[in-house]
Amino acid sequence: MEIQPIPLAIFARFYEARRPQQVTIVRDARLFQSDPKGYAGRDYYRGLRNTLRKTHCETEDITIFESALGPLISQQTNETKRDHYQQVGAAYIAYWRDNDARFFGGIPDARVDLAGLQIRVSTEVGMIRHGDHWALKLWLNAPRPTLGFRQAVRYLTEQGRRQGGWHQDWQASIWDVRRKEILPEARVPKDLALALEGQAGAFQGIWRKLDTEEEE
Numbered sequence: 001m002e003i004q005p006i007p008l009a010i011f012a013r014f015y016e017a018r019r020p021q022q023v024t025i026v027r028d029a030r031l032f033q034s035d036p037k038g039y040a041g042r043d044y045y046r047g048l049r050n051t052l053r054k055t056h057c058e059t060e061d062i063t064i065f066e067s068a069l070g071p072l073i074s075q076q077t078n079e080t081k082r083d084h085y086q087q088v089g090a091a092y093i094a095y096w097r098d099n100d101a102r103f104f105g106g107i108p109d110a111r112v113d114l115a116g117l118q119i120r121v122s123t124e125v126g127m128i129r130h131g132d133h134w135a136l137k138l139w140l141n142a143p144r145p146t147l148g149f150r151q152a153v154r155y156l157t158e159q160g161r162r163q164g165g166w167h168q169d170w171q172a173s174i175w176d177v178r179r180k181e182i183l184p185e186a187r188v189p190k191d192l193a194l195a196l197e198g199q200a201g202a203f204q205g206i207w208r209k210l211d212t213e214e215e216e
Contacts, residue, residue: 005120016148060103102128110160114200121160150186
């Protein structure tokens with residue numbers, strides 16, 4: 001199976017994971033590529049992400065998402081999942097309103113080449129807050145993002161913004177939604193580029209190994 005561009009978040013997870021977990025992540029990436037509908041069942045926050053995209057991101061009106069959140073929560077049959085959707089959705093709305101934020105779009109995607117592996121760099125929300133323009137990746141999970149994840153996201157996003165023709169005033173970051181925090185920049189180690197390239201090679205190696213197993 002030819003490797004299509006890998007989403008930034010998937011590769012960042014791979015970079016900070018231990019080896020056994022890395023194999024699982026590559027398997028998930030293969031499923032994401034070959035069977036998107038099958039992969040959707042593994043994405044815990046897929047329903048919330050889709051609702052955000054179809055309401056707030058498409059209309060730029062936070063009230064549309066507010067109206068859609070209640071029905072979305074009531075559709076969840078798992079009580080724990082309902083609670084998580086409620087917490088994250090309410091925190092998203094509160095942070096947006098508390099900061100009198102405005103939406104902006106037009107942030108282009110980019111592809112970054114790492115040792116022959118194409119990484120698709122994209123953001124999910126453009127926020128104007130107190131005059132600053134933020135191009136944001138959404139973090140919806142309960143645990144905080146690890147330092148390794150944040151470092152990988154920062155480095156690759158910076159590479160992508162140069163290729164994508166971003167406006168010089170746009171700032172990139174991760175929005176930890178449930179904690180109502182735009183995370184500060186993670187310090188990028190001197191040799192992070194080499195480390196990421198090494199992990200890109202490891203990703204491709206595992207992918208090819210799985211190809212071989214499937215052929216057998």
